[in-house]
Amino acid sequence: MLQSQQAPPAVEVLDGQRVRTHCLKCGEAIVLDFGGLSRQKALEKVAEMNVIPRECPGFHVELTGWRRLWQMDEAIEALYGKEENRGN
């Protein structure tokens, strides 16, 4: 399947524990490594990462909001599958 160069913000599972997403702000590819964590632990890690100030590989610094910017929820969904609709 050919796709245009301007890649959509796709989320791609690389292997059993790494997911590639894209930064919604700058479009840089981000590889999230969940290191074999359980889904619950992965969610906890995401919650932690979300509020840690850091620099994106695309050269901008954010204080919080990585969960949304780096599509972490989508990454977890891609890696672990959708949880049966509870909550939300």
Ligand SMILES: [Zn+2]
């Ligand atoms: Zn970025």
